[in-house]
Amino acid sequence: MSQFFQVHPENPQARLIKQAVEIIRQGGVVVFPTDSSYAVACHIGDKTAVERIRRLRRLDDKHNFTLICSDLSQLGLFAKVDTAAFRLLKAHTPGPYTFILTATREVPRMLLHEKRRTIGLRVPAHPIALALASELGEPLMSVSLILPGETLPMSDPYEMRQILEHQVDLIIDGGFGGLEASTVVSLLDDSPQVLRIGAGDPTPFEND
Secondary structure (H helix, E strand, O other): OOEEEEOOOOOOOHHHHHHHHHHHHOOOOEEEEOOOEEEEEEEOOOHHHHHHHHHHHOOOOOOOOEEEOOOHHHHHHHEOOOHHHHHHHHHHOOOOEEEEEEEOOOOOHHHOOOOOOEEEEEOOOOHHHHHHHHHHOOOEEEEEOOOOOOOOOOOOHHHHHHHHOOOOOEEEEOOOOOEOOOEEEEOOOOOOEEEEOOOOOOHHHOOO
């Protein structure tokens, strides 16, 4: 049976965030809201928890997880960020974007794209997601909460509770969630490249 925490979406209760992080540290799989949609996450590099998420979402081992970071300094430990990329990140984080960057040695190999050593990272504009990553002291490994056969993420925490109560350890109810994934932007080359349009406005990253 999963636990169900009702957390204030603008002022998350510190006590509940601490309890949630303890569940993550102990290998738990947790559902929580972001600024684009609800996501499901676990402790970075926890192979057992990752396999549980893959089974829940029916993902193959090619599907990339995203690192949810609390701020740019946390992001900078896990990705190589040059001056141009830093300017863009500073202007658009926190926000509903996932940025593809070259990974540092801090990133577990199981998370990396086989050939390119790249990683997707986010600093979402959602107090609950930021509080979790901040309290944990390192990024959360996450994917959007889209069930097999569905095209849209789950948005109703009570429905999540009914369907997922035996598959995850904690559901954080932060109100109804959005129905879009984040906008994905590659910062690997000299000019940004929009790889997927989602909740974030792609215009700042589109070249004229």
